[in-house]
Amino acid sequence: MSTFLGMPTVRPQPSRPPRDPLRWGASFPHAAHETLADGQLRANLRTATRTIRDKRRRVTAELDDWEQLRDAGAAIKASAMARLPDLLTQLEESVTARGGVVHWARDAAEANEVVTGIVREAGAREVVKVKSMATQEIGLNEALAEAGIDAIETDLAERIVQLAGDQPSHILVPAIHRNREEIREIFTHRMGDAPEGLSSEPRELAMAARAHLRARFLRAEVAISGANMAIAETGTVAVVESEGNGRMCLTLPRLLVTVMGIEKVLPTARDLEVFLQLLPRSSTGERMNPYTSMWTGVTPGDGPQEFHLVLLDNGRTRALADELGRQALHCIRCSACLNVCPVYEHTGGHAYGSVYPGPIGAILTPQLLGVGEPGGPAGAHDPTGSLPFASTLCGACFDACPVKIDIPAALVHLRERSLHPPGPHAPSATDVSMRVAARVLSSGRALRWAGRAVALVGRLTGGRAIRWLPWPGSLWTRVRDAPVLPVRSLAAWWARRSLR
Amino acid sequence: MTAPSTARAEMLGRIRRALGQSRSVEVERHYHRTGALVAGSGEVLDLLAERLEDYRATVVRTDASAVPRVVADLLDVPSVAVPDGVPAPWLAELTAEVRRDEPALTHAELDDTAAVLTTCRVAIAETGTVVLDGGPGQGRRALTLLPDRHVVVVEADQVVHSVPDAIARLDVTRPLTWISGPSATSDVELVRVEGVHGPRDLRVVLVDG
Amino acid sequence: MRIAVFATCLVGTVAPRAATATVRLLERLGHTVDMPADQACCGQMHVNTGYGPEAMGVIRNHVRTFAPVLDGRWDAIVAPSGSCVGSIRHQQADVARRNGDDRLARTAEQVSARTYELSELLVDVLGVTDVGAWFPHTVTYHPTCHSLRVLRVGDRPRQLLEAVEGIELRELGEAEQCCGFGGTFSLKNSETSAAMVTDKADEVVATGAEVVAAGDWSCLLNISGALDRRRTGVRAAHLAEILASTRDEPWQGADL
Numbered sequence A: 001m002s003t004f005l006g007m008p009t010v011r012p013q014p015s016r017p018p019r020d021p022l023r024w025g026a027s028f029p030h031a032a033h034e035t036l037a038d039g040q041l042r043a044n045l046r047t048a049t050r051t052i053r054d055k056r057r058r059v060t061a062e063l064d065d066w067e068q069l070r071d072a073g074a075a076i077k078a079s080a081m082a083r084l085p086d087l088l089t090q091l092e093e094s095v096t097a098r099g100g101v102v103h104w105a106r107d108a109a110e111a112n113e114v115v116t117g118i119v120r121e122a123g124a125r126e127v128v129k130v131k132s133m134a135t136q137e138i139g140l141n142e143a144l145a146e147a148g149i150d151a152i153e154t155d156l157a158e159r160i161v162q163l164a165g166d167q168p169s170h171i172l173v174p175a176i177h178r179n180r181e182e183i184r185e186i187f188t189h190r191m192g193d194a195p196e197g198l199s200s201e202p203r204e205l206a207m208a209a210r211a212h213l214r215a216r217f218l219r220a221e222v223a224i225s226g227a228n229m230a231i232a233e234t235g236t237v238a239v240v241e242s243e244g245n246g247r248m249c250l251t252l253p254r255l256l257v258t259v260m261g262i263e264k265v266l267p268t269a270r271d272l273e274v275f276l277q278l279l280p281r282s283s284t285g286e287r288m289n290p291y292t293s294m295w296t297g298v299t300p301g302d303g304p305q306e307f308h309l310v311l312l313d314n315g316r317t318r319a320l321a322d323e324l325g326r327q328a329l330h331c332i333r334c335s336a337c338l339n340v341c342p343v344y345e346h347t348g349g350h351a352y353g354s355v356y357p358g359p360i361g362a363i364l365t366p367q368l369l370g371v372g373e374p375g376g377p378a379g380a381h382d383p384t385g386s387l388p389f390a391s392t393l394c395g396a397c398f399d400a401c402p403v404k405i406d407i408p409a410a411l412v413h414l415r416e417r418s419l420h421p422p423g424p425h426a427p428s429a430t431d432v433s434m435r436v437a438a439r440v441l442s443s444g445r446a447l448r449w450a451g452r453a454v455a456l457v458g459r460l461t462g463g464r465a466i467r468w469l470p471w472p473g474s475l476w477t478r479v480r481d482a483p484v485l486p487v488r489s490l491a492a493w494w495a496r497r498s499l500r
Numbered sequence B: 001m002t003a004p005s006t007a008r009a010e011m012l013g014r015i016r017r018a019l020g021q022s023r024s025v026e027v028e029r030h031y032h033r034t035g036a037l038v039a040g041s042g043e044v045l046d047l048l049a050e051r052l053e054d055y056r057a058t059v060v061r062t063d064a065s066a067v068p069r070v071v072a073d074l075l076d077v078p079s080v081a082v083p084d085g086v087p088a089p090w091l092a093e094l095t096a097e098v099r100r101d102e103p104a105l106t107h108a109e110l111d112d113t114a115a116v117l118t119t120c121r122v123a124i125a126e127t128g129t130v131v132l133d134g135g136p137g138q139g140r141r142a143l144t145l146l147p148d149r150h151v152v153v154v155e156a157d158q159v160v161h162s163v164p165d166a167i168a169r170l171d172v173t174r175p176l177t178w179i180s181g182p183s184a185t186s187d188v189e190l191v192r193v194e195g196v197h198g199p200r201d202l203r204v205v206l207v208d209g
Numbered sequence C: 001m002r003i004a005v006f007a008t009c010l011v012g013t014v015a016p017r018a019a020t021a022t023v024r025l026l027e028r029l030g031h032t033v034d035m036p037a038d039q040a041c042c043g044q045m046h047v048n049t050g051y052g053p054e055a056m057g058v059i060r061n062h063v064r065t066f067a068p069v070l071d072g073r074w075d076a077i078v079a080p081s082g083s084c085v086g087s088i089r090h091q092q093a094d095v096a097r098r099n100g101d102d103r104l105a106r107t108a109e110q111v112s113a114r115t116y117e118l119s120e121l122l123v124d125v126l127g128v129t130d131v132g133a134w135f136p137h138t139v140t141y142h143p144t145c146h147s148l149r150v151l152r153v154g155d156r157p158r159q160l161l162e163a164v165e166g167i168e169l170r171e172l173g174e175a176e177q178c179c180g181f182g183g184t185f186s187l188k189n190s191e192t193s194a195a196m197v198t199d200k201a202d203e204v205v206a207t208g209a210e211v212v213a214a215g216d217w218s219c220l221l222n223i224s225g226a227l228d229r230r231r232t233g234v235r236a237a238h239l240a241e242i243l244a245s246t247r248d249e250p251w252q253g254a255d256l
Helices: A028-036 A039-061 A066-082 A084-097 A108-122 A133-137 A140-146 A156-164 A180-190 A202-219 A245-251 A269-283 A316-320 A325-330 A336-340 A342-347 A358-368 A396-400 A407-419 A429-441 A444-461 A473-477 A490-499 B004-019 B042-054 B064-074 B107-111 B163-169 C009-014 C016-028 C044-049 C053-071 C082-090 C092-098 C102-113 C118-125 C145-150 C156-162 C190-207 C217-229 C239-244
Strands: A100-105 A126-129 A150-153 A222-225 A229-231 A236-241 A255-261 A291-296 A306-312 B058-062 B079-082 B097-100 B115-118 B122-124 B129-132 B149-155 B176-179 B201-207 C002-005 C032-034 C076-079 C115-117 C138-141 C168-170 C211-214 C235-238
Touching: A028 A342, A028 C190, A039 A269, A039 A336, A039 A342, A066 A084, A066 A269, A066 A325, A084 A100, A084 A229, A084 A306, A084 B004, A100 A108, A100 B004, A108 A140, A108 A222, A108 A255, A108 A306, A126 A202, A126 A245, A133 A140, A133 A255, A140 A150, A150 A156, A156 A180, A156 A202, A180 A202, A202 A245, A202 B107, A222 A245, A229 A269, A236 A245, A236 A269, A245 A291, A269 B163, A316 A325, A316 A358, A316 B004, A325 A358, A325 A407, A336 A358, A336 A396, A342 A358, A342 C190, A358 A396, A358 A407, A396 A407, A396 C145, A407 C044, A429 A444, A429 C044, A429 C053, A444 A490, A444 C009, A490 C009, A490 C016, B042 B058, B042 B201, B058 B064, B064 B149, B064 B201, B122 B163, B129 B149, C002 C016, C009 C016, C009 C217, C016 C032, C016 C235, C016 C239, C044 C053, C044 C082, C053 C076, C053 C092, C053 C102, C076 C082, C076 C118, C082 C092, C082 C102, C082 C115, C082 C145, C092 C102, C102 C115, C115 C118, C118 C156, C118 C239, C138 C156, C138 C190, C156 C168, C156 C239, C190 C217, C211 C217, C211 C239, C217 C235, C235 C239
Parallel strands: A100 A306, A126 A150, A126 A222, A222 A255, A255 A306, B058 B201, B079 B097, B079 B115, B115 B149, B149 B201, C002 C032, C002 C076, C076 C115, C138 C168, C138 C211, C211 C235
Antiparallel strands: A229 A236, A236 A291, A291 B176, B122 B129, B129 B176
């Protein structure tokens, strides 16, 4: 990586590459402290999330059966989860019958080993990649690099993130944290073949990426993709995209490897009619995304003549074991929940310390890593354990979710899991204060006394605003006044009124 | 090396244990299973044209007799790839050099071809989508990917109203490409830029009557 | 009707004005109002913070206090809070069941079926939108997340406000966006919460309204705290206070 005198260099975000793509950085509040201070980032996010959510609102309102589609989507997913062993074996049979090879991977290391093995066998030193959350999650690019294989991300935003040495900060638009000036900077210094005098116009940047990637598509021997869905009954795999980089990867190379989370399987081809309506409208806010590719095994004379499908667990079965939490596996990665989330809008994706940011990330990541399980991350100060607390439970995500994942309910449930790990553990200060609070709040008499005490303070402060409180009240008075307290308690008011 | 069969058995075992006694879930489909508009009707064609244009595709409506003229006008380029099964009369007035995929054109040759002319399998009015399934006149997928201009002829009876209408007509085991407008990206500050890797120029000939 | 008021723990201790207004409003409308002495809290704070098991005693006290509604002591229970009613309706029984108390869960369900948020009670149960209120101020209304998305009160508060004499309603920008309170979120994630309430306060100020109103004191505490810190002069009023205000007993904007 070269630096140029007099030119601002773009620093990677986060500054150190994470060892585990699902768990890096500080706890959410600490990580948010960093991102909240980035005014540029907040301005980017504000415009971006508002733009997408307005588009989404318009195109979902266009369909008078939108709610029925959501219901069907949720039911199909729940039903698929309940039949998962059968569907996966059926998918394996269908893919195999059509000339594909199916692999099973229990964790990230195993998936990376399988993929690396296939690429090595094919003798390729370079692979082109379609944007895929699953391969992000397992750190496949890094694993390939260790094996001397150069993995080239071909989605524009993923390429930006890759060249910048960043982590993605959004599921749909991973480079949402970068503005056009930074992207120009990244392309100019890191792309190697950026045109002279590249401007920061989005069209020019996109055309530079087109030229940069064209040669790589044409010479690619091997492509790696994820999958938006796979149909058990037929063995069909679908990838939904916009730029055409997906089509390039899925069509031109002679060998294709698809890494897919086990939760992506759908029972029948008919189910496509539901998800191909829910996904684009929720995701990019379009009636349909520019390109959707579907392939079934190998088609002689058309597209890759060797196809491998890697079925990935990597914590999914752990999530499946949680009856309430397992709905996180219904997620179709549309990112609508990110775009409507007021917390995400303010903190951005990197505060979540996982490739899965936002509300869905806050319930998915902790479950993939087994929050509150023996040996698993736990507690409100842990990077993963703090994620379920990174929400006001405002419910905007639940309303936006195309498959009706009750994210607020799952968050509450995971908070409980995070705070109640199995076995004996010393209670935290919060545990103790919450237990004391529970005693007071379980008794009308105790609460009346509390009311009287507050009113006493109210009389002493005489209607003046309290501008500073000691910790933890200081967390409140940082930007707010404490309320002007009443001078008479509710109980006293009621008692006098009842005497009338 | 890991033993693949071990991974498979262990994952299936984990899933079964995780599910425990979970009950099966009934799927009810109360959404519109068929579109309200009749396939091939004037209304459905109007809707398709409107939605395609909304996503910046060029739409030319014509009757069957004028297809050769319209196609020639839209293909004012040096070269055009033409897959098997495109009706011969459509090529009658072409001035462009016609490149057949027999023997198969190399990627470099396709990259060097200015345009491609195809039919389609089905078109969805509501979403402005044209679906190719590699059938007659559509060719293999690379053919409609590398040339920068894609001219696709859609016949009225191929146009359905909704996504479920299209799924009902499709065999998903064929290699499918759903195309809704030219390729696009919104990755830089969410500014939409049309034309990235796929054809930057999508022209749809809508044949009515 | 005989109506029991559940003040909620927050209003009961730091903002009695929302409860006293609820009482005065309902009495003015000709109803008999009770405020059961044993009431305390619905358990929401504990449940939402991840202390479900610890909330059992809180829930038990709430259900015990209001169970007489099942024997006809009252016809309905009302709380001046969308989020507490949301917790009563959607969490209490569930928490009880998961902590092995099915009987409590069943009673909680029955009690919750008779429990209403203020605008629900007025519009759906009592069938009034014009409560005869007088409130000669410019007001902007924050709809609050749980009223909107948990209880789905829809435009009921708006119907009530629009019927108030003298009021001038000002549209709040990004109204449906959360104010950043989120219970213990405001402490656990205080910086993010602060950024959110700053945006909300900006929107309120942009309306130029004298008063910011909401159906939940917790959100108001947050929003008005930020407004007061900035010395904007915008005052906070609970929906109940606006509806309780008349020419004879006009709004004071403070606790009695």
